[in-house]
Every structure is written in structure tokens, then in C-alpha cells.
Amino acid sequence: MAALEEFLASQATGDLLPWSAQRAAMARFDLGCAQVEAAALAAGLLPARYQRNRTTISTAGQLKLLRSSVAVVGCGGLGGYAIEQLARLGVGRLVVIDPDRFEEHNLNRQLLSTLAELGRAKVEAAERRVAAINPAVAVTPHRVALDATNGAALLAGVEVVIDALDSIPVRLELSQACASLGLPLVHGAIGGWYGHVATQLPGDRIIDQLYGGAIEPRGVEQELGNPSFTPAVIASLQVAEACKVLLGEGLLLRGRQLHVDLWSMEFVELSPGPPCR
Amino acid sequence: MQIKVRLHGVFRIGRFKEEVRDVPSGMTARAVVEQLQIPTRQVGTVLIGGVHAGIDDQLPDGAVLSILPILGGG
Known part of the structure; x- marks a missing residue:
């Protein structure tokens, strides 16, 4: 690997490694994009695509993200944007889960939906989109519905889970699966002009608090x-919450629920006491 | 007794953001929800004094009751 490091250092401008050099290294050493990116970051070189991340995310942090794995459960409205941002952020492995195909009524909001994608599987669209944005990111698509029987198997090996579901009962099952695996869950939900976000760490019960009394699935x-x-x-x-969990930095929305009202343009933090144990 | 009711999200439309109300002693959050003609199935989070509460919990005098709609979309 010394030859690779030498080559990368010779191609860098300062500590920035341009995409052309990354590609040249992939060809010369017969390596994948992620392998070259990891070698560059470990040597303190920043792939040029991440230069505007600098100071917000250090080169060491960028390597940490590349070595991280996030599951996005649901590839619709929330999931499409989350996958896009995680790929651009440089999170190295994404497990994307959704049983559905794109339909016309998705086009008003779902980033991965296009006329060309109508009728095609959402997880496969996610895979194509990520490959087009950042080939250092590996996508594992699962075209299945997460449930109580398969949740633990689907999520095994990831470090953070993003809840981008559209079903309350499945959210409760996802929360159970995350609890059993000891995984942080970044929850989000929307309706009209409104939404909310909360981060549930292992042992917390915010999802039960939010949805335990639900009468209907939606x-x-x-x-x-x-x-x-x-x-x-x-x-x-x-995604901001997931990024902080992965980096182990910043202050999480733990034991707090951020209620977002875009109609009144109000962000209200509800702090209903310490996380339940 | 008097309580303060804070509504969030879509519950404010045609109602109010915050209102002090005179209610009978021992009233539950559910009774307030019904009085405001909010469909119970739409109620998500109920906070009494800023703490998560059940919809059938009784309100103490001077309570601040926050009612948030249930959001399930993704």
C-alpha cells in the first residue's frame, strides 16, 4: 500500500485529492473507489468532493463516516432525501429497505421518483442514484417490508438507523428491532406542513411515548x-442527527422531541423529562 | 379550576394556539380534546406540565396541557 500512498501524495494538490487522481489510482492499483478513498483519508488527504465539508467534518471524521454503515428504512419522502444526503456526506455503507415501487402520487415529493422511475423499485432507484453521486458509497438494497420477524437480520451490522417509514405499527416494530440490537434510531415523521424529529438511543423509549397510544396505523x-x-x-x-451519532460529536435530540411547524414557521422543542429507562 | 391549553400543528386551525380555560375539577385530557372537537384518533402526544401523559390522565389545577397531532407520514 506504500506505492498507493506515494501515488496519491504525488497527485494531491496540497491535501486535496481530485477525482481524476482518485480514478487514476483505482485503475493503476485495481482498487475500488472506497478503497482508494480510505487510503487517501488515512494518509490525511481529503478527496476534493469533500472540501466544503472541511472544518465542519475533519479528515479523520470523514474517514469515520466512510467506515460507517447506516440503514434507511423507507425510501419514499423522508428516505429519498436521507439517502441523498448520506451519500453526499460520504457515509460508506447504506442499507436501504422498502418493498414498494414508484407511483405517480410520489412525484410531488419523493426525491428518487422521476417519470423514468415510475413502476420501478424504490430501493433500486436509491442504488442507481447513490452510484451516480458517490461511488465510494456501497448500497445494500432490500426490497422487503421490515417487520418483527426480519428486522434484526436486516439491520445487523449497521451503526445507526433512520426511520423514514409511513406506518405507525411498523415504526413500533422498528423501534423494537433497534432496541434488541442496541442501535440508535433517528426518528422522523411528517404530515402536511408539520413534522417532528427525535433520536432514540438504546434504553430510551421515545417511540413508545409518541406512538404507544395510536389508534390507527397512520x-x-x-x-x-x-x-x-x-x-x-x-x-x-x-441526517444531521445521524451524522453526530456516527462522529460521536455534537448534542443529540435525545429525550427531546423537535416539533416543526412550517405553517407558523415555529420549531418547538418539547422536553418531556429524561429518557425513560 | 383553570388550565392552560396549548395546541400544536393542525389543531390550531380554527381553534387557538394557547388559551386559559375554566374546567371542572378532575377533568381529563380526553375531555378537553372532546370539548375542542378534536378527533381522538388524531391525537399524538399529550403533555401535562411538559411531561408525557396519558389522554385519560386527570388535570391538576393550573395544569398546562399541550396537545399534538399524531404524525405518521414518511
Whole structure:
């Protein structure tokens, strides 16, 4: 690997490694994109695509993200934006889970939906999109519905789970699966102009608190629908939380629920006491 | 007794953001929800004094009751 490091150092401008050099290294040493990126980051070289991350995320942090794995459960409104942002952030492995195919009514808000993708599987669209954005990111698609029987197997090996589901009973099952695996869960949900975000660490019970009394499998989004901007806002907040969990930095929305009201343009933090044990 | 009711999200439309109300002693959160003609199935989080509560919990005098809609979309 010394030859690779030497080559990368010779191709870098300062500590920035341009994409052309990354590609040249992949060809010369017969390596994948992620392998070259890991070698560059370990040598203190920053792939140029991440230069605007600098100081927000250090080169060491960028390597940590590349070595991380996140599951996105649901590849619709929230999931599409979350996958896009995680790929651009440079999270190395994404497990994406959704049983559905794109339909016309997804086009108003779901980032991965296009006319060309109608009728095609959402997880496969996610895989194509990520490959087009950042080939250092490996996507594992699962075109299945998560449930109590398969949750633990689907999520095994990831470090953070993003809840981008549209079903309350499945959210409760996802929370159970995360609890059994000891995984942090970044929860988000939307309806109309409104959304909320909360991060549940192992041992916390925020999902039970939010949905334990639910009467129906869906919320007020049944009546309100979901416009284009609400999933973008809430998914962005979820990715910020996931990024902090992975880096082990920053202050999480733990034991707190951020309620977002885009109609009144209010962000209200509800702090209903310490996390339940 | 007097309580303060704080509504969030879609519950504010046609109602209010915050209101002090005179209610009978021992009233539950559910009774307030029904009085405000909010469909119970739409109720998500109920906080009494900022702490998660059940919809059938009784409200103490001077309570601040926050009612949030249930959001399930993704």
C-alpha cells in the first residue's frame, strides 16, 4: 500500500485529492473507489468532493463516516432525501429497505421518483442514484417490508438507523428491532406542513411515548397529505442527527422531541423529562 | 379550576394556539380534546406540565396541557 500512498501524495494538490487522481489510482492499483478513498483519508488527504465539508467534518471524521454503515428504512419522502444526503456526506455503507415501487402520487415529493422511475423499485432507484453521486458509497438494497420477524437480520451490522417509514405499527416494530440490537434510531415523521424529529438511543423509549397510544396505523397525513418541502426539512434534521451519532460529536435530540411547524414557521422543542429507562 | 391549553400543528386551525380555560375539577385530557372537537384518533402526544401523559390522565389545577397531532407520514 506504500506505492498507493506515494501515488496519491504525488497527485494531491496540497491535501486535496481530485477525482481524476482518485480514478487514476483505482485503475493503476485495481482498487475500488472506497478503497482508494480510505487510503487517501488515512494518509490525511481529503478527496476534493469533500472540501466544503472541511472544518465542519475533519479528515479523520470523514474517514469515520466512510467506515460507517447506516440503514434507511423507507425510501419514499423522508428516505429519498436521507439517502441523498448520506451519500453526499460520504457515509460508506447504506442499507436501504422498502418493498414498494414508484407511483405517480410520489412525484410531488419523493426525491428518487422521476417519470423514468415510475413502476420501478424504490430501493433500486436509491442504488442507481447513490452510484451516480458517490461511488465510494456501497448500497445494500432490500426490497422487503421490515417487520418483527426480519428486522434484526436486516439491520445487523449497521451503526445507526433512520426511520423514514409511513406506518405507525411498523415504526413500533422498528423501534423494537433497534432496541434488541442496541442501535440508535433517528426518528422522523411528517404530515402536511408539520413534522417532528427525535433520536432514540438504546434504553430510551421515545417511540413508545409518541406512538404507544395510536389508534390507527397512520396519522394526520391521511387528511393533510405531504408537500415537497416537509420531507426535505425533516430528513435533513434526521441526517444531521445521524451524522453526530456516527462522529460521536455534537448534542443529540435525545429525550427531546423537535416539533416543526412550517405553517407558523415555529420549531418547538418539547422536553418531556429524561429518557425513560 | 383553570388550565392552560396549548395546541400544536393542525389543531390550531380554527381553534387557538394557547388559551386559559375554566374546567371542572378532575377533568381529563380526553375531555378537553372532546370539548375542542378534536378527533381522538388524531391525537399524538399529550403533555401535562411538559411531561408525557396519558389522554385519560386527570388535570391538576393550573395544569398546562399541550396537545399534538399524531404524525405518521414518511
